[in-house]
Amino acid sequence: MKAVIYARYSSHNQREESIEGQLRECHEFALKNDFIVVDEYIDRAISGKTDNRPSFQRLIKDSEKGHFDAVIMYTLDRFARNRYDSAIYKAKLKRNGVKIFYAKQPMPDTPEGIILESVLEGYAEYYSENLARSIKRGMKENALHGIAMGSPVLGYKIGNDRQYEIDPVGAKAVRTIFTMYAEGKSKTQIVNWLNEHGFKTSRGNAFNKNSLSRILRNDKYIGVYRYDDVVLEDAVPPIIDKTLFDKVQATFRHNYTARAKAKAIEDYLLTTKVFCGHCGEPMVGESGTSKTGKVHHYYKCVNRKRKHNCEKKVEKKEWLERTVVEFTVQQVLTDENIEKISTRAMELIEKELQDTSILIGLQERLKETNKRIKNLMSAIEQGIITPTTKERLEELEEERRDLEGQIAREEMKKPLLTKERIMYWLESFKRGDIEDVEYQRRIIDTLVNSVYVYDDGDKGRKLVLTFNISGNNTLTISSSDIERTAPLRLNKLDSICNPCSVERNDNGAVCEYHIQCRYFYDMVWMCL
Incomplete structure (x- = not known):
């Protein structure tokens, strides 16, 4: 009689016989009973509670071809741990003329054998369900005590007491990710920074935008422990504070509403930061072509654009961005603020x-x-x-x-910077070229939190700016304020190293401490 062997192993249950052991017992059984083994079907690390097993399904399909007459298994529960699946698939094999044999559980071919097999199948299903219930109960009990389960996420390691502990290197990466995102840096910029500085994910891989999204949404970093329906506050040592976490979540929501920004040919610098003062909805970038063929760029209220239920007028892109940058530089980079920063x-x-x-x-x-x-x-x-x-x-x-x-x-790392040098750099930054789009972008991304634009009747318009600084961080601007303000005459400082304000050498390269300076440069903006 031609036979095949089916072997299965569930990784979560270490008491099961290994695949190799099952095959050895089945081959010995075949030899003793004059079976000719023509093939082996093996499913590794798959539970018998499901019929979604590749080799098992292939065996059932191959039984229709008449290439074998019997299936040999180590024990009855290798076939299935579900009585419904067991009955269905045994009926299919029987219809295809294939008999089932168990190497370690011989079944008599009698009515009593049918009853015995049914009892053993019921016990196998009971054992499986009871084991799953016990495992789940034990894991929930562990969760109630804040015990770490599974692989640790970036920034944490598992201590000897199986509690989460902070990993200093990973925690540095996590803090940087949240800080840079809250400052308006793009995911691509953050990923590039992390990879350039040699940081790795919890699995030891390079960062990508997908891994970044999971980190930014994980409230474990503010001390929340989650498992199934168990939620514990302050059960994990926090890596970041809740204020920063909430700011990042708000930024996520803003970026989602403006997710077409990356597809725009024209770069609208205030996207996710400019709002309609009348209805509170975001204003998004749009463009239109005049009769003369000239393309105009402007910001338009989402409610007016989609629902047509807001009367807020559109705002010219260039005018609005330049105005925001001019007043931000004047309001934020004051002598007093530079001293504090x-x-x-x-x-x-x-x-x-x-x-x-x-x-x-x-x-x-x-x-x-x-x-x-x-x-x-x-x-x-x-x-x-x-x-x-x-x-x-x-x-x-x-x-x-x-x-x-x-x-x-x-x-x-050593204190290359002094307070005086930081102040000098901020003064240099204050005198940047306002016509330079990159300079505008840096001012807006770093210093501007939000801009609300109002139509102010015959008076023109009114802007309310909120800045990323502590203390007096709000400024209201009217049309008369804008008219009284002389245009800023600022110059590029091409001969200055951006991070540290050290003069470049003759060939235009940055100063010899540029790597360290980048570190301190990033630190300065964390102090706003």
């Missing part, structure tokens, strides 16, 4: 320099990576070398180079 920046820089947790975390990772490389080299010296071994060794060596680079950057 510089003082706060130095305090933050000194605190950051005193914190060696990131450096220690990187050194521990490097030590562990070197240990893995050493173990792999020992295996190679013993003759264990495969394409996979070579690929893994290259991955570890690349990881070591990245870690060494990060450690070098951490060790190089």
Whole structure:
């Protein structure tokens, strides 16, 4: 009699016999009973509670072809742990002339055997359901105590007591992600920054925009523990504060309403930040062509555009953006604010320099990576070398180079900046070229939180600006204010290194400390 063997293994249940063990027992059974084994069907790490098993379904389909007369399994529960599936598929096999045999559970071909098989199937289903219930109950109990389950997310590691602990290196990446996004940086800019600085995801991969979205929406970073229906506040050490988290979620909502921004040929700098003062809805970028063929760009209230129930007039793009930039520079980059920002920046820089947790975390990772490389080299010296071994060794060596680079950057950090130099840089930034679109973008992205535009009758229009600074952060501008304000005459500082205000050398390159300066430059804007 020609037979095939079916073997299955559920990874969550470690008491089951391995695939190799099942095959060995089934082959011995076939030999003793004069079966000729013509094929093997194997499903790895798939529960018997479902019939969605590739090899199992292939076996049922192949039984229609008449190539075998019997199926041999290790035990009855390998076939199914669901009585409905068991009855349906056994009926199909019987209709196709295929018998079922169990290597470790012989079933007599009698009416009593039918009853025995039915009892054993019922017990198998009961065992499976009871096991699942026990596992779920145990996991829920763990969740109620805030015990970590599964793989940790970026910024956390699992301690010896199975509680979440902060990983300094990952936490640095998380804080940077939230801060940059809240400041208006695009996902592409953030991803590029993370990858350029050698940061990795929790799985050790390079960052992409998808992994970034999951991080930005995860409230675990403000201390919330979630599992199934269990939600615990303050059960996880927070990495960021709730104010920053809420700001990021609000930015998400704004960006969603303006998701066509990336597709626009013209760059509308105030997208997600400009709103109709009358109905509160966002104003979005639009364009139109006049009779002369000239293209005009402007901002239009969403309610007027889609629902036609708002009378807010459109605003010319160039005029609105330039006005916002001019008044932002005048209002925010005052001598008083520059003094405050510089003082706060130095305090933050000194605190950051005193914190060696990131450096220690990187050194521990490097030590562990070197240990893995050493173990792999020992295996190679013993003759264990495969394409996979070579690929893994290259991955570890690349990881070591990245870690060494990060450690070098951490060790190089020293207070290159003084309060006076920060103040000088901010003064230089204040004198930037207002005609430069990139300068406008930086002012708006960094300093502007929101702009509300009102039609003010015969008086023209009124703007209400809110800035990303503490203290007096709101400014109301009328048409008369705009008329009285002389246009800013600002010059580009082409000879100045943007981050640190150090003069460039003769060939136009940035100063020799440019890498460190970029770090301190980012720190300055965290102090607004």
